[in-house]
Amino acid sequence: MSLERYNFETERTHTSYEFTSEGRNGIIRKGVNFQLIDPKHEIYNLAFGDFNAQGEIDDLSVSDNKDRDKILATVAATVVDFSENHPTATIIATGSTLARTRLYRMGITRNFENISEIFDVQGYAGGWVPFKKGTDYQAFSVRRKIS
Amino acid sequence: MPTITIKRNGKATKDTVGKVRDLSKEPFFVKKANEAKAFLKKHGLPATHKK
Numbered sequence: 001m002s003l004e005r006y007n008f009e010t011e012r013t014h015t016s017y018e019f020t021s022e023g024r025n026g027i028i029r030k031g032v033n034f035q036l037i038d039p040k041h042e043i044y045n046l047a048f049g050d051f052n053a054q055g056e057i058d059d060l061s062v063s064d065n066k067d068r069d070k071i072l073a074t075v076a077a078t079v080v081d082f083s084e085n086h087p088t089a090t091i092i093a094t095g096s097t098l099a100r101t102r103l104y105r106m107g108i109t110r111n112f113e114n115i116s117e118i119f120d121v122q123g124y125a126g127g128w129v130p131f132k133k134g135t136d137y138q139a140f141s142v143r144r145k146i147s
Numbered sequence: 148m149p150t151i152t153i154k155r156n157g158k159a160t161k162d163t164v165g166k167v168r169d170l171s172k173e174p175f176f177v178k179k180a181n182e183a184k185a186f187l188k189k190h191g192l193p194a195t196h197k198k
Contacts, residue, residue: 007161007162008162009162009163009164009167010162010163010164010167011164011165011166011167011168011169012164013169014164015169015170015171016167016168016169016170016171017167018166018167018170031170031173031176032170033170033171033173033179035171035177035179035180035183037180037183037184037187038184038187038192041192043187043192045179045180045183045184047175047176047180049175056173056174056175057170057175057176058175077162081162090192090193092186092187092193094182094186096179096182122193122194124190124193127190127194128190128191128192128193129194139186139190141193143193
């Protein structure tokens with residue numbers, strides 16, 4: 001299944017990505033970054049947000065461009081691209097707000113069949129456990145399955 | 148830096164390599180990385196991802 005998404009741009013290390021959301025409130029530039037936070041275990045933190053008028057990024061803005069699913073599909077595509085270039089990396093994502101954490105969960109849940117073919121997915125709910133639909137988690141982790 | 152089109156399964160996509168600056172020094176992403184580090188320090192590594 002191929003979800004509708006935006007095309008992204010990245011750089012040679014495949015850790016920074018940008019794409020443009022287009023909707024009823026105009027054009028909004030988005031940034032996605034995979035930051036190495038644990039070199040020993042090759043763990044990267046996934047975060048994304050909007051560029052504001054000053055060219056800085058935050059993830060608290062509500063752009064309300066009515067393209068949430070397309071944005072989530074695009075971020076998911078950056079995860080796939082990142083993992084193709086960093087196949088042994090673990091990616092974690094923690095939401096800045098409950099709403100953002102729910103957004104991550106929703107994105108994983110809706111595409112879980114596709115995601116779980118490629119990745120081992122875990123959630124943190126008092127401990128790291130395999131991701132299950134319908135469960136609230138504080139954080140998520142994905143790692144490409146060893147083929 | 149030239150733009151290189153990404154190919155998947157031998158087929159070119161419109162995703163591109165080469166135009167994006169390194170965002171890792173952006174204060175927002177540095178802050179998010181520090182929060183994630185603190186989270187892992189407090190709660191531990193994902194179980195199946197421990198090496």
